[in-house]
Amino acid sequence: MEYEKIVDLAKRRGIFWQGSGIYRPVAGFYDYGHIGAMVKRRWENLWRRFFLGLDDNFYEIQASVIMPEDVFKASGHLECFLDPVVKCGKCGNVERADHILEDLLKESFEGLSSKELTELIRKHNIRCEKCKGHLEEVEERNLMFPVAIGTGKDKRQAYLTGETAQGAYVNFRQMFDAMRRKLPMGLAIIGKAFRHEISPRQALIRMREFTQAELQVFFDPDSIGKHPRFGEVEDYKLFLHPAAGKMEHVACKDAVKRLHLPEFYVYHLAKVQQFYLEELSVPEKSFRLKELSAEEKAFYNKYHWDIQLDLESVGGWKEVGGVHYRADHDLKGHGKVSGVSMSVNVHGKNVLPHVLEISMGVDRNVYALLELSYRQEKARDLLAFPRVVAPFDAGVFPLVNKDGIEEKAREVYEMLRREGFAAFFDSSGSIGRRYRRIDEIGVPAGITIDYDTLKHGDVTLRDRDTMEQARVKISDLPAVLKRFLNGGSLSELGN
Ligand code: GAP
Numbered sequence: 001m002e003y004e005k006i007v008d009l010a011k012r013r014g015i016f017w018q019g020s021g022i023y024r025p026v027a028g029f030y031d032y033g034h035i036g037a038m039v040k041r042r043w044e045n046l047w048r049r050f051f052l053g054l055d056d057n058f059y060e061i062q063a064s065v066i067m068p069e070d071v072f073k074a075s076g077h078l079e080c081f082l083d084p085v086v087k088c089g090k091c092g093n094v095e096r097a098d099h100i101l102e103d104l105l106k107e108s109f110e111g112l113s114s115k116e117l118t119e120l121i122r123k124h125n126i127r128c129e130k131c132k133g134h135l136e137e138v139e140e141r142n143l144m145f146p147v148a149i150g151t152g153k154d155k156r157q158a159y160l161t162g163e164t165a166q167g168a169y170v171n172f173r174q175m176f177d178a179m180r181r182k183l184p185m186g187l188a189i190i191g192k193a194f195r196h197e198i199s200p201r202q203a204l205i206r207m208r209e210f211t212q213a214e215l216q217v218f219f220d221p222d223s224i225g226k227h228p229r230f231g232e233v234e235d236y237k238l239f240l241h242p243a244a245g246k247m248e249h250v251a252c253k254d255a256v257k258r259l260h261l262p263e264f265y266v267y268h269l270a271k272v273q274q275f276y277l278e279e280l281s282v283p284e285k286s287f288r289l290k291e292l293s294a295e296e297k298a299f300y301n302k303y304h305w306d307i308q309l310d311l312e313s314v315g316g317w318k319e320v321g322g323v324h325y326r327a328d329h330d331l332k333g334h335g336k337v338s339g340v341s342m343s344v345n346v347h348g349k350n351v352l353p354h355v356l357e358i359s360m361g362v363d364r365n366v367y368a369l370l371e372l373s374y375r376q377e378k379a380r381d382l383l384a385f386p387r388v389v390a391p392f393d394a395g396v397f398p399l400v401n402k403d404g405i406e407e408k409a410r411e412v413y414e415m416l417r418r419e420g421f422a423a424f425f426d427s428s429g430s431i432g433r434r435y436r437r438i439d440e441i442g443v444p445a446g447i448t449i450d451y452d453t454l455k456h457g458d459v460t461l462r463d464r465d466t467m468e469q470a471r472v473k474i475s476d477l478p479a480v481l482k483r484f485l486n487g488g489s490l491s492e493l494g495n
Helices: 003-012 034-052 069-075 097-105 114-123 165-170 172-178 252-257 263-279 329-338 362-373 405-418 431-441 451-456 474-485
Strands: 016-018 030-032 058-060 066-068 082-087 094-096 139-142 145-149 156-160 185-194 209-219 237-241 248-251 287-291 303-311 316-327 344-346 349-351 354-361 374-376 381-383 394-398 423-425 445-449 458-463 469-473
Touching: 003 016, 003 362, 003 374, 030 034, 034 058, 034 185, 034 209, 034 263, 034 362, 066 069, 066 145, 066 165, 069 156, 069 165, 069 329, 082 097, 082 114, 094 097, 097 114, 165 172, 165 185, 165 209, 165 329, 165 354, 172 185, 209 362, 237 252, 237 263, 248 252, 252 263, 263 287, 263 303, 263 316, 263 354, 287 316, 303 362, 316 329, 316 362, 329 354, 354 362, 362 374, 381 431, 394 405, 394 431, 405 423, 405 445, 405 451, 405 474, 431 445, 445 474, 451 458, 458 474, 469 474
Parallel strands: 058 185, 237 287, 394 423, 394 445
Antiparallel strands: 016 030, 066 156, 082 094, 082 139, 145 156, 185 209, 209 354, 237 248, 287 303, 303 316, 316 354, 344 349, 374 381, 445 458, 458 469
């Protein structure tokens, strides 16, 4: 699958493109068109339904993206959220040092020190990719976006958040008191994050402003060895790629015994895998959970497995999320800097909760969906989106725009909208062209109103993937469409 094809389709069909495109665009900022915005929203809704459904003490909250400097002193972002960069002494071009090496030598160099990276650049005699000039020493640069609150002398230093997670930590106390004062408690945020990426690239894969969907599970560290619903997943096989090893399928109970991972952590790995394989229908061969080595792990993590998808268009396995055991790193830091105790009393016991984080980048996931759903067939290009995240449920088409057929089609369209379906109406061009258009934006069902509809009160329902068609009574259409969108096949549902 070629990257250019995906970006071209995205632009032509209203999915995404570079932001502020009428000016000289700045790398790393992308805007979504109507189709992209719908897919993204439906992906987010699926995420909400699935992860908030894991426990009745999990909630979604919203937090500011601008936060005072102290928040990021406490979190460690000001000190440790650094990327190694290298500047060309001749043209001034700046690049991520580890990425230059990665592109050239086809292995990961994450986690190496500036000194080690400089040595490797010298050893392989790597020059500036723009002008072939000499590259300077590698230095570390902070990724946070500073903003000033206030004007003139009253300015106060603040930052755009680099991860939604901090919004959950600064609100932990209020939420704990407002809710049932019970652990585990989960706080989810779907929102924006901002990072001064040195070399934003590959469209939605590495951006400067992006959306994350993150769930922070606060729990008593003494209970990490148990999860009350572990029995449901103990035989479920995880697709694991340990840091020192190769890909293997490991039952959850063996991940606990053999890989010494705690039950609480393994349960959530299983849920993440099920979200991808069962809810999003990602092919098994394209999914893995990859353990990061000590050097690669984020500075706050004790256990860190990335969620990776195999995306050919951007060079193979790509991280789209992670399952992070952040221990007490965050609450301890915020307690210290703010002076507000983050310990809570649960059943007479004083606990500083630990955090397990499920973190996903929404934009990267939307890009991955596009690549994994893109098919080129002889007569058409197709986005075979899972029905649950398709931009619309159905397109409604009058076969011709005369003899009362358009009016009847509008009636069907209005009825489907009233019934809660995301339907759209299209009466322009030949019916074949209209089908091609919905195939290309991944709408699973096409509904055509023709002369027989006027006689018999039925319509044609067409399946995007198989192109099979069935006749369905208008009175049955909402129920049949619902079953179809839930995975039913046309041969079972219509004539
Ligand atoms: N709260 C933990 C955290 O932020 P991360 O691995 O830095 O962890 C989580 O980011 C996810 O956010 C990544 O797996 C990725 O999907 C997404 N992400 C991170 N940086 C990104 C960027 N520059 N552009 C797009 N998505 C990004």
